[in-house]
Amino acid sequence: MSSDKVPDTPVEIIVDLLSKAKNVAAARGDVPKELTSYLQKALDIASGLDDYLEKMTTQESEPLAELYKKTVTHDWDQVHKEGKTMFRLPKECITGHVEGQTLKMLIHMSQAKRVLEIGMFTGYGALSMAEGLPEDGCLVACELEPYLREFAQPIFDKSPHGKKITVKTGSAMDTLKELAAAGEQFDMVFIDADKDNYINYYNFILDNNLLRIQGVICVDNSLFKAKVYLEDTTDRNGLALREFNHFVSNDPRVEQVIVPLRDGISIIRRVPAATESSRTQCEITDDEVFHGVKGRSILDRMRLDGKVAYVTGAGQGIGRAFAHALGEAGAKVAVVDMEQNKAEAVAKELFLKGINTISIKADISKSEDVQRMIDTIVSKWGALHIACNNAGINMNSASEDTSLEEWDQTFNVNLRGTFMCCQAAGRVMLKQGYGKIINTASMASLIVPHPQKQLSYNTSKAGVVKLTQTLGTEWIDRGVRVNCISPGIVDTPLIHSESLRPLVQRWLSDIPAGRLAQVTDLQAAVVYLASDASDYMTGHNLVIEGGQSLW
Numbered sequence: 001m002s003s004d005k006v007p008d009t010p011v012e013i014i015v016d017l018l019s020k021a022k023n024v025a026a027a028r029g030d031v032p033k034e035l036t037s038y039l040q041k042a043l044d045i046a047s048g049l050d051d052y053l054e055k056m057t058t059q060e061s062e063p064l065a066e067l068y069k070k071t072v073t074h075d076w077d078q079v080h081k082e083g084k085t086m087f088r089l090p091k092e093c094i095t096g097h098v099e100g101q102t103l104k105m106l107i108h109m110s111q112a113k114r115v116l117e118i119g120m121f122t123g124y125g126a127l128s129m130a131e132g133l134p135e136d137g138c139l140v141a142c143e144l145e146p147y148l149r150e151f152a153q154p155i156f157d158k159s160p161h162g163k164k165i166t167v168k169t170g171s172a173m174d175t176l177k178e179l180a181a182a183g184e185q186f187d188m189v190f191i192d193a194d195k196d197n198y199i200n201y202y203n204f205i206l207d208n209n210l211l212r213i214q215g216v217i218c219v220d221n222s223l224f225k226a227k228v229y230l231e232d233t234t235d236r237n238g239l240a241l242r243e244f245n246h247f248v249s250n251d252p253r254v255e256q257v258i259v260p261l262r263d264g265i266s267i268i269r270r271v272p273a274a275t276e277s278s279r280t281q282c283e284i285t286d287d288e289v290f291h292g293v294k295g296r297s298i299l300d301r302m303r304l305d306g307k308v309a310y311v312t313g314a315g316q317g318i319g320r321a322f323a324h325a326l327g328e329a330g331a332k333v334a335v336v337d338m339e340q341n342k343a344e345a346v347a348k349e350l351f352l353k354g355i356n357t358i359s360i361k362a363d364i365s366k367s368e369d370v371q372r373m374i375d376t377i378v379s380k381w382g383a384l385h386i387a388c389n390n391a392g393i394n395m396n397s398a399s400e401d402t403s404l405e406e407w408d409q410t411f412n413v414n415l416r417g418t419f420m421c422c423q424a425a426g427r428v429m430l431k432q433g434y435g436k437i438i439n440t441a442s443m444a445s446l447i448v449p450h451p452q453k454q455l456s457y458n459t460s461k462a463g464v465v466k467l468t469q470t471l472g473t474e475w476i477d478r479g480v481r482v483n484c485i486s487p488g489i490v491d492t493p494l495i496h497s498e499s500l501r502p503l504v505q506r507w508l509s510d511i512p513a514g515r516l517a518q519v520t521d522l523q524a525a526v527v528y529l530a531s532d533a534s535d536y537m538t539g540h541n542l543v544i545e546g547g548q549s550l551w
């Protein structure tokens, strides 16, 4: 701490007091050595803490460093004297490096997408939080002083994250009212403005649903230089924070913890409305719709954490997208393809995203490969919950010319192969009493796509639907659900082949959605069918074709 700096946090105050005590001790000749040495040790511990935290915390970005420098070197007294700000703003207002990174970390951990800041100052906290937001995230910063928006904006503009920030100038309470009237809701709120209004901001936010359930409110200065717990406190802000902490700690709508970082940060989580205390406050229907099935919200019910999955034909296209989707939702994924290098490449992608994965080379038209695939997965991970039978081939010929070879080859992979996978996976799943099988069929099971000629493909995919319906009804009473997904025409490398490329325009005129399907259009469906949320669904053909089969 530099000598001209006023101690501002409990630790800084302790350092100041210990330094004074040390000086008093040094001025007297009769202080025992032991006491001087204890004082020195306490001083070393306290004075080293903030520096150490600074050093061990991830460095700030260049725009943040620039914003910090610009803020602490600015002549705020002069600005105020010139009437550019209503209040004299001390540069110590700034959140700074360690707190900024803490806020950014909280944004990541809570996966917040929409953030509200009350009290922006020069935008250090706002930009730190914006850096933690996803690309489509947004942060609304409330600030009383218009001067500060002008001050911060040029640096926001230099950062790739600055565009996520919208500054609303004026009284924060007016802005909160405006946001509530517009039905806005946030995942995280950072309160860091006028201390005696904290309680009003907090209550307004909760009373008006500005914070979503499970959302987080962070509050700065909640230790307020230790004045919140020192008995002789008369300071207005210290008393306001004391009352605020007391109120929050008794509020059944939330859980809170005060982290003794700098001047204290409270982290307050809005708990689900279904807690005992709030239940007694109003009439609710006390059921799974209200609480969620096994207490899990609908999005949680689509998580696949701890589940073991495989996807065949996962080396590219739809299968690759399915493998990523299942992994992102929490499953361990075996990436299966007849081309080993492709399976390995996709498994590497999943690994980079932190997904547990293995690659397996298997030709699903060979029964020994199918059994080896299942055995490998079960011996590696001890179970099999999700079987995604996606591998398939498509060949084109006029029906009068279709060779038996083409027919057999198509059926060997698309129908016989899918059956073998279903059977081998099903045997494991029936023993477990639980399983989800998702076959890739095709819109061609419903309509006859044209003008291309693909008799064997269409017929084999119609077979996949009937296979799915039969297994789906035969096995559901033993916990195994079997469904299929029928994509329309998907924009994969396959359709950019010489023979198919000219047909794209023709197809587009048959698709109400006006575009081909992207593989990403199919990802949510596979996660849904793989999750407990679809447990009542079996033998279903989920058609995703931009409306093409309806025209």
Ligand SMILES: C[S@@+](CC[C@H](N)C(=O)[O-])C[C@H]1O[C@@H](n2cnc3c(N)ncnc32)[C@H](O)[C@@H]1O
Pocket (backbone or CB within 6 Å): 089, 093, 094, 095, 096, 118, 119, 120, 121, 122, 123, 124, 125, 126, 142, 143, 144, 145, 148, 170, 171, 172, 173, 192, 193, 194
């Ligand atoms: C402690 S500073 C905020 C620091 C900031 N969060 C950061 O990351 O550096 C408090 C800010 O709140 C603003 N403020 C105070 N009262 C306000 C009010 N009623 N409405 C909006 N902003 C207010 C002040 O102008 C000041 O810029």
